[in-house]
Amino acid sequence: MNYELTPEQQELQNTVEAFADEVVAPAAYQYDTERRLPLDIIAQMGDLGLFGLPFPVEIGGQGKDYFSLCLAVEALARADQSIAVTLEAGVGLGIQPIYRHGTDEQKERWLPDLLRGRALAGFGLTEAEAGSDAGATKTTAVLEDAEWVINGTKQFITNSGTAITSVVTVTAVTGESRNADGTMSAELSSILVPADTPGFTVEASYDKVGWHTSDTHPLTLVDVRVPESNLLGELGRGYANFLRVLDEGRIAFAALATGAAQGCLEEALRYAKERNVFGRSIGSNQHIAFKLAKMQARVHQARLCYYDAALKLVHGKPFKTEASIAKMVCGEAAMDNAREATQIFGGYGFLNENAVARHYRDSKILEIGEGTTEVQLMVISRGLGLTA
Known part of the structure; x- marks a missing residue:
């Protein structure tokens, strides 16, 4: 597998990262506190074509693939997991079942607005x-x-x-x-x-x-x-059809978790360089530097896991076990990085206005949603021919 992004994929990632930094991140604390979904931001995501990424141009999509969707989800999750999961679930659980199993009439009725982010x-x-x-x-x-x-x-x-x-x-x-x-x-x-x-x-x-x-x-x-x-x-095929949706969703969920782990690393690294104690930055202390090094290693491992699963999906290869591995590894990486980032921030990390505090609260669900860690271990075990 070649994990190097194409120029088109890199451009997509850069575009969504810029959107996350310039639009999502500045407003994140406000709408998190208000506990509301900012529909103006969802509309802008629709305008960027994010909800239509993995669907054919002929039906109003962007003609990209599932890997491209994962890149967009990861980029958004750096800034805000809630916004990222709105896209991930909106496509994976909302649009995909209708696109894959719907009649022509059902597709004509529901897909146009869903693909443009005008509906969820x-x-x-x-x-x-x-x-x-x-x-x-x-x-x-x-x-x-x-x-x-x-x-x-x-x-x-x-x-x-x-x-x-x-x-x-x-x-x-x-x-x-x-x-x-x-x-x-x-x-x-x-x-x-x-x-x-x-x-x-x-x-x-x-x-x-x-x-x-x-x-x-x-x-x-x-x-x-x-x-x-x-x-x-x-x-009678409702559950069988959902299993495919669930396997695919675990990859996008893993991408989301990778973005969260990356966001925690970026915030903690910035703070470690800026925060001075006893006349020097805390990042110059070995125990802080080693925490950040481990955080970087987790991000790297997580990204490779979900890239591998996503590319297997895109190329038509079996990916069920790889999806479960990615979901488990990435979810744990996000939770571990959130905990370490909060520790590096000290008392400031306990304030909800800080992104790392939000990541700390948000990341626990990444070990539960789309199948718990225990369920992933069961799927992986079965892939080994075991009956656990």
């Missing part, structure tokens, strides 16, 4: 008892008079309650299927639910430790009725 979409999979174990889904969808009647609840759904959320893809039990051993299991399907559908309620946002700007809500569906034609993909 969510993916409603997780429930109180169904996260890693999607087979425990309790939400049901029953076909009545050519309409799906959906009842259930969802949890931790990103981009589900913004003023520009247009649709949420909901997984629901639509029947039962027989397994090879003769036992029965729930048949999961995916159904598109427009945000303004009666009975579809976006509950109050969560009081989260971090990612304050990212829009995250529980959802309640009570006798929600949508046309039979809102089925996304084949009946």
Whole structure:
């Protein structure tokens, strides 16, 4: 694999980094404190074409690849993880399922605004008892008079309650299927639910430790009725289709974590050079210098991991194990770098106005979201032929 960026990819990375530094970073503390998603910044990201990066020009995309999306997510996460995950989830969980499995009519209805950042979409999979174990889904969808009647609840759904959320893809039990051993299991399907559908309620946002700007809500569906034609993909293939989306999403999530680790390194390095104690910069002290060296090593390792997984995906090679490795390694790198950066800043690192404090709060979810570290270890073990 050649990990050197092409001139076009380097230009994209430079453009998004400049946007992050000039637009996202200066406003980050304000909208983090206000716990709101800045739709003006999302609109500017749409104008830059970020939501359409990995999609064909013919449908309104930018004609790039998934690796290009990852580069953009990494660049944004240096400044603000909440903004980065809004893009990552907006594309991976919002647009990709519709693009990959939608009918021509569904694509024509939803994709134009989504690809331009004028609208956002969510993916409603997780429930109180169904996260890693999607087979425990309790939400049901029953076909009545050519309409799906959906009842259930969802949890931790990103981009589900913004003023520009247009649709949420909901997984629901639509029947039962027989397994090879003769036992029965729930048949999961995916159904598109427009945000303004009666009975579809976006509950109050969560009081989260971090990612304050990212829009995250529980959802309640009570006798929600949508046309039979809102089925996304084949009946009973909802979970199988989601697995591909999840594997891809772990790579973009790893890119986000790499950006966070890089942002912590940059902030800590700058402070270590500027902060003088006993007549010299704290960066001249070996124990601080060695902390920064380890932070740089983590960033380098993380970036190589996600580059490898992303390029395997782009070139059509198996990438499932590599995606899990990247997600785990990058998430841990972000959390470790956030902790070290906060320590280097000392008391100033404990102030929320500092970017490292925000990264410290934000980074923990990188070891949980898109599959916990323990789930990644399970996937990696299975790749080794083990049954852990």
